[in-house]
Amino acid sequence: MPILVRDGTRVLIQGITGRQGSFHTRLMLDYGTDVAGGVSPGKGGDWIEGLPIFDTVFQAVNATGANTSLILVPAAHAPDAIIEAVDAGIELIVCITEGIPVQDMLRVYQYVRASGSRLIGPNCPGILIPGHIKLGIIPAMIARRGHIGVVSRSGTLMYEVCFALSARHLGQSTIVGIGGDPVKGTGFIEILEMFENDLETEKVVLLGEIGGTEELEAAEYIQHGMTRPVIAFIAGESAPSGRRIGHAGAIVEQEQHTARYKRAALETAGAAVARTPAEIIDLIDS
Amino acid sequence: MWFRQFRIPIPEDFATGDPEHSYQFPVLHRLQVAIQTDRNARCAVMWAAFLAGAEDAGTQRTSYRMSINTLRGLHPYQINTIASEMDILRDHREAFVDLMRKLYRCYIDSDAERVEIHPLLITGHGQLLAAGGSLVIDENALYRQPELAARRDLTQEATPERLAREAGLLCITMPGQVGCLVNGAGLAMTTMDLIQHYGQEAGIGAANFVEIDSSDSPEQIAAALRISLSDLQVRAMLVNIFGGITRCDDVAAGIVLACREVAPTVPLIIRLQGTNAAEARRILEAAHLPDATFADTLGEAARLAVLAVKRTNDYAHPR
Numbered sequence: 001m002p003i004l005v006r007d008g009t010r011v012l013i014q015g016i017t018g019r020q021g022s023f024h025t026r027l028m029l030d031y032g033t034d035v036a037g038g039v040s041p042g043k044g045g046d047w048i049e050g051l052p053i054f055d056t057v058f059q060a061v062n063a064t065g066a067n068t069s070l071i072l073v074p075a076a077h078a079p080d081a082i083i084e085a086v087d088a089g090i091e092l093i094v095c096i097t098e099g100i101p102v103q104d105m106l107r108v109y110q111y112v113r114a115s116g117s118r119l120i121g122p123n124c125p126g127i128l129i130p131g132h133i134k135l136g137i138i139p140a141m142i143a144r145r146g147h148i149g150v151v152s153r154s155g156t157l158m159y160e161v162c163f164a165l166s167a168r169h170l171g172q173s174t175i176v177g178i179g180g181d182p183v184k185g186t187g188f189i190e191i192l193e194m195f196e197n198d199l200e201t202e203k204v205v206l207l208g209e210i211g212g213t214e215e216l217e218a219a220e221y222i223q224h225g226m227t228r229p230v231i232a233f234i235a236g237e238s239a240p241s242g243r244r245i246g247h248a249g250a251i252v253e254q255e256q257h258t259a260r261y262k263r264a265a266l267e268t269a270g271a272a273v274a275r276t277p278a279e280i281i282d283l284i285d286s
Numbered sequence: 287m288w289f290r291q292f293r294i295p296i297p298e299d300f301a302t303g304d305p306e307h308s309y310q311f312p313v314l315h316r317l318q319v320a321i322q323t324d325r326n327a328r329c330a331v332m333w334a335a336f337l338a339g340a341e342d343a344g345t346q347r348t349s350y351r352m353s354i355n356t357l358r359g360l361h362p363y364q365i366n367t368i369a370s371e372m373d374i375l376r377d378h379r380e381a382f383v384d385l386m387r388k389l390y391r392c393y394i395d396s397d398a399e400r401v402e403i404h405p406l407l408i409t410g411h412g413q414l415l416a417a418g419g420s421l422v423i424d425e426n427a428l429y430r431q432p433e434l435a436a437r438r439d440l441t442q443e444a445t446p447e448r449l450a451r452e453a454g455l456l457c458i459t460m461p462g463q464v465g466c467l468v469n470g471a472g473l474a475m476t477t478m479d480l481i482q483h484y485g486q487e488a489g490i491g492a493a494n495f496v497e498i499d500s501s502d503s504p505e506q507i508a509a510a511l512r513i514s515l516s517d518l519q520v521r522a523m524l525v526n527i528f529g530g531i532t533r534c535d536d537v538a539a540g541i542v543l544a545c546r547e548v549a550p551t552v553p554l555i556i557r558l559q560g561t562n563a564a565e566a567r568r569i570l571e572a573a574h575l576p577d578a579t580f581a582d583t584l585g586e587a588a589r590l591a592v593l594a595v596k597r598t599n600d601y602a603h604p605r
Contacts, residue, residue: 075426075429099426100426101397101426101427101430102323102397102399102424102426102427103323103356103394103397103427104427105328106323106328106329106330106356106357107356107357109328110328110355110356110357110358111357137530137531138530139529139531139560139561141530141560141561142530142560152472153472154471154472154473154475155470155472155530156468156469156470156472156473156530157470157472157473157475157476158472159473159528159530159560160473160476160528160559160584163559163560180471180472182323182325183323183325183328207472209471209472209475210475212325212326213326214326217326233476235472235475235476236475237479237482238460238475238478238479238481238491239475239478240458240460243458244425245458245471245474245475245495246456246458246470246471246474246475246495246497247471247472248425248426249325250472250475259479275483276479276483276585277584277585278583278584278585
């Protein structure tokens with residue numbers, strides 16, 4: 001069994017009528033993802049890509065039995081979309097939206113935590129289980145079925161690394177983008193834990209970056225809770241401190257937030273740390 | 287987003303209530319209080335500390351912290367807890383609680399990442415005096431903070447960064463010599479790291495990076511290239527795109543468009559991988575761009591960019 005999804009994962013797209021929404025719905029259907037329909041307030045009753053549109057998540061869940069939601073709505077509406085999905089009993093919510101205010105995410109995080117739902121993202125590319133399901137915007141061409149679990153704060157860096165892995169016949173069990181925001185639904189530790197318990201995953205690639213201390217907590221988990229080998233890379237060694245480098249969460253405010261500090265912590269914890277993306281492959285092979 | 291700090295100038299001996307001075311009230315305590323977002327705990331944190339004597343930052347003693355679940359809001363008992371732990375005198379409690387409530391209101395209402403009073407003076411007459419402070423606003427929230435957005439101090443931004451903002455793009459400037467055009471923040475950081483990796487000994491690094499997005503048109507990509515090149519430090523230009531949703535042929539069309547308009551005088555190193563990469567290569571080769579080199583891997587692209595800077599430095603190539 002892969003992580004995060006199960007047999008019977010049935011997907012709703014919140015924001016299905018938007019430009020991004022309809023485009024990525026098509027790609028997910030092409031990949032074979034079981035998309036049941038979409039939600040777009042005020043457009044209930046219409047159809048798109050052969051799928052029914054509903055006004056609310058409740059109506060969509062009642063009509064289709066969907067248990068998973070992909071959120072592709074603008075930042076101003078995304079917090080409400082997440083809360084609506086939680087209230088409708090959605091198990092797994094993947095929020096792609098970038099640019100949600102941090103204070104909104106503080107409230108949403110506490111809301112989700114008190115519920116039975118799991119949130120991936122926001123500001124993430126989603127989940128891809130090669131040959132099985134595509135839940136988000138990760139391009140299918142980068143992936144190949146295999147036994148390496150990949151978890152990353154960054155989207156395109158993850159594409160780059162997976163593409164290189166696939167070219168060397170090092171396939172992936174599950175690819176998860178947890179997102180580049182400072183406050184997000186699911187962090188490294190939770191995904192590492194899932195990989196540790198996943199029979200299909202043999203090794204794990206962790207792609208971190210500057211900002212925050214998540215990688216340090218991940219290092220602690222790797223040291224004390226993991227038996228599977230972890231290969232890590234941290235982006236942003238050359239980044240100036242005190243500046244946000246593209247991702248809202250990528251900012252160095254203290255020494256612990258730097259790439260150097262995180263690399264050292266991961267090395268101490270027993271992870272193999274690559275200096276360049278190309279080195280990740282050498283470390284997996286060895 | 288930072289606003290400039292305000293600071294009321296206070297004489298060194300003010301904190302001691304020196305009678306020589308005309309200030310009529312003695313200062314009992316100097317405090318620093320703040321409410322800020324705690325990204326690890328995923329909540330807000332209210333925080334206070336005594337400052338020693340007339341000294342400023344760096345001499346804080348114990349700080350007192352209280353987490354606030356912003357979904358539930360700030361409760362008076364939480365402020366009372368801090369006031370009690372800090373031994374704030376009964377006479378000042380009411381004013382302290384009132385002030386912290388207002389500070390929290392300010393944090394919420396202005397979508398702040400951090401709001402701080404430093405120093406906060408407690409006078410002998412039971413008064414609290416905010417003598418300085420700062421406010422950091424969440425940039426993602428500016429769309430609903432028009433008044434604050436209008437007060438943004440644009441003169442503090444470097445020119446390419448301002449140009450990028452006006453064009454709806456993101457640009458970060460740095461002290462190096464290689465201009466970078468990359469899709470995605472993580473890949474951009476990695477690209478700049480590799481430039482540093484190969485160029486460090488020669489003192490070569492990234493001059494800037496302009497982020498492009500999957501939804502960008504060739505015109506926007508041309509604008510991004512123009513902005514990166516507008517930085518006069520730039521001695522070589524590196525375009526690194528991993529096409530997933532972004533189509534490499536769109537990026538290639540943008541590069542050709544931009545080169546026609548600006549005719550770059552620096553070497554161009556291009557690495558396009560992923561969706562429609564082969565087609566992109568054909569477009570770029572057919573355009574016969576002067577001084578353009580193609581790289582297959584990220585590492586090779588960074589190495590070539592460093593070499594290009596060295597070359598122009600060696601010939602002291604004027605721009």
